[in-house]
Amino acid sequence: MKGGRILRVLVATAIALLLVVGIWEGYKWVGQQTGDYWPGTSIDLPASTDDLTMPHAMDIADELFEEVRDGRARLPLYLFLLKKGWFTLQEAAIGFTLGLTVGLGLAILMLRWRVAERGLLPWINVSQTIPLIALAPIVVTWGRQQDLPDMLSISLIAAYLTFFPVAVSALRGLQSPDSDHVELMRSYAAPWWTVLVKLRLPAARVYLFPALKIAATLSVVGAIVGEISIGTKTGLGRAILEYAQRYAVSPERLYASVIGAAVLGLLVFGLVSLAEWIVVRRTGEVTS
Amino acid sequence: MSNPVLAEKAVVIDGVAKVFNEGGDSEVAALSGIDLTVEAGEFISLIGPSGCGKSTLLRLVGDLLAPTTGEVMVFGKSAHEARLDQDYGMVFQHPGLFDWRRVLANIELPLELRGWSKDERSARSAEMLGLVRLEDFGGHYPRQLSGGMQQRVSIARALSFQPKLLLMDEPFGALDEMTREHMQLELLRIWRETQTTVVFVTHSVPESAFLSNRVVVLSPRPGRIHSVVDVDLGDRSDDTRQDPAFFEKATEIREALRAVEGNG
Numbered sequence: 299m300k301g302g303r304i305l306r307v308l309v310a311t312a313i314a315l316l317l318v319v320g321i322w323e324g325y326k327w328v329g330q331q332t333g334d335y336w337p338g339t340s341i342d343l344p345a346s347t348d349d350l351t352m353p354h355a356m357d358i359a360d361e362l363f364e365e366v367r368d369g370r371a372r373l374p375l376y377l378f379l380l381k382k383g384w385f386t387l388q389e390a391a392i393g394f395t396l397g398l399t400v401g402l403g404l405a406i407l408m409l410r411w412r413v414a415e416r417g418l419l420p421w422i423n424v425s426q427t428i429p430l431i432a433l434a435p436i437v438v439t440w441g442r443q444q445d446l447p448d449m450l451s452i453s454l455i456a457a458y459l460t461f462f463p464v465a466v467s468a469l470r471g472l473q474s475p476d477s478d479h480v481e482l483m484r485s486y487a488a489p490w491w492t493v494l495v496k497l498r499l500p501a502a503r504v505y506l507f508p509a510l511k512i513a514a515t516l517s518v519v520g521a522i523v524g525e526i527s528i529g530t531k532t533g534l535g536r537a538i539l540e541y542a543q544r545y546a547v548s549p550e551r552l553y554a555s556v557i558g559a560a561v562l563g564l565l566v567f568g569l570v571s572l573a574e575w576i577v578v579r580r581t582g583e584v585t586s
Numbered sequence: 587m588s589n590p591v592l593a594e595k596a597v598v599i600d601g602v603a604k605v606f607n608e609g610g611d612s613e614v615a616a617l618s619g620i621d622l623t624v625e626a627g628e629f630i631s632l633i634g635p636s637g638c639g640k641s642t643l644l645r646l647v648g649d650l651l652a653p654t655t656g657e658v659m660v661f662g663k664s665a666h667e668a669r670l671d672q673d674y675g676m677v678f679q680h681p682g683l684f685d686w687r688r689v690l691a692n693i694e695l696p697l698e699l700r701g702w703s704k705d706e707r708s709a710r711s712a713e714m715l716g717l718v719r720l721e722d723f724g725g726h727y728p729r730q731l732s733g734g735m736q737q738r739v740s741i742a743r744a745l746s747f748q749p750k751l752l753l754m755d756e757p758f759g760a761l762d763e764m765t766r767e768h769m770q771l772e773l774l775r776i777w778r779e780t781q782t783t784v785v786f787v788t789h790s791v792p793e794s795a796f797l798s799n800r801v802v803v804l805s806p807r808p809g810r811i812h813s814v815v816d817v818d819l820g821d822r823s824d825d826t827r828q829d830p831a832f833f834e835k836a837t838e839i840r841e842a843l844r845a846v847e848g849n850g
Contacts, residue, residue: 478679478682486699497684500686501686
C-alpha cells in the first residue's frame, strides 16, 4: 500500500516532467517552423522561440553536467547547485522554524486575548504588503550592527514570509473545536492551558499542515530573495544572480539554476507532506 | 462545604431562573421558577418541546452555565464545586470524540486530566470498553466506527472515572431507530451495573417512558416544570415496549406534552 503510493507519485512526476518537456520542445519547434507566428496566421507567439529565449531542454540538461568554477575548484554544475542549495536549504529551514514558532505564538496570543486578535491581525496583514526588496537591507543592516551572521539575517527574511500563513491558519485551527468539545473540557474543569494542549493544538493540525506546505516553499523563496538582496557570496540566490547577469552568454545556465531552486522548493514541500501523512492521515482525519 | 442532609440528594434545583442576554435587545427568559430534586440512583428524564430550556437546565446542573437566580446543588455542593471536583460525566448528542485519539485514548482522556498513571488508565479503559461491549475496537480511530459505536465510546468516556452523576443531552438523538433501542437497553444495563444517577434530556416520548423512573415535562418560553410523571415499569427489556403499562405511561407523558404545546 505504502510502496504503491510512492511508486504512483514517482510515475506521475515522471509523466508530468515529460509533458512539460514535450510542450516546451513542441512550442519551440512550431515557432521555428513559422518564424514565431501562430501557425497559419501573422499573429506573434507570446514568447520568441530562439535559442536565447528558449534553449533546448536537452541543452539545459547537458548544462547541469558542465564544469563550473567554485572558488579554486572546478565541479559539475549540478554538484555546484547542490552545494549552494544545501546552504540555502539551511537558511530556509531556520527561517521556517522561526516563522513557525512566531506564527504559532501569535496565534496562541490572539486566541487567549481577543484584544490581541483585534490589535494584531491588521498588522499581521499589513506586514505582508511590505516588499521584501525594501525589507532586506533593513534587516541586514540591523543584523550586522548586532554582529549577526548574514545567514541569520537571510533566515529572518525567510521567517518574515513564513510566519504569516502559519499565524492565520493556526488561529483558525485553534478556534475550530466545536462547542461540544469545549463544554466537555469545561465539564472536566480543565484549565485553559490543558484545553490548548489536549484539544485546540491537536485540532489545529489539519488546518496547519496545508499552511505549512505554503510556508515551506515561501521559506525557500524568502531565502533566495534574501540572498540576492543582501548580496551574500554564497547560496542558490547568488548563483541565480550571477547567471542572470550572464544570461546573454549562456541562458542554459540560468534555466538550470532555476530548476535547482524549483527542486529545492519541491523537496521542502515533500518533507512537509510526509510529516502531514505521518501525523494526520493515518488517523483517518479529514484534511482541509 | 458538603451538607450531610442534602448529600442523599444527587441534584437539588431551588428556585432557578435563567435569562440570556439580560438587559440586552435579545433578552430571552429560558427558564423560570424551577424546583426539582433528583434522588441518588434515580434515572430522570427532561422532556419538552424545543425552546423549553431542557438542555439549558442540564447545563445549569453541570455548571456549564450559571443560573440568573436560584441555586443548584449537586451532592450537597454547589454545582460549581461539583464541576471542579468532576462529580459528573457528560454525554452530548454528538459523540464529540477526539478524532486524533484511538478509542482507548479517548476513554482515558478524563483520567489523563486527573493525573492517573498509565497502568491505572489502561486498566480502567479496558474495563470500560467491556462495559460498552467494544472490546475489539480499542485500537480503532473514531472515524472507523459507526455513529452508535462512537456514542458508546462517549458513554464509556463519561463513566470512566465512575462519576455518581451522568448528564446526557439527547445522546441517542442522532441514531437510527434500531440502534437507538439497542442503546437504550445498554444504557439501562450500565445504569443498573454502575448505580449512577442519570439526568437525561430527550424529545422522544417512548424513550423517556422506557428509560426513566420519573419524567419531567417542561413547558416553553420561559421554561417551567409543567408536571412530573412517575414511571414504574420494573426491570425493562425489549418486551416492555409491548407492555400495556408502557403505552399507558407514554400516553400520559404525551398528553402532558400536548397540554404544554397548546399553551405555548
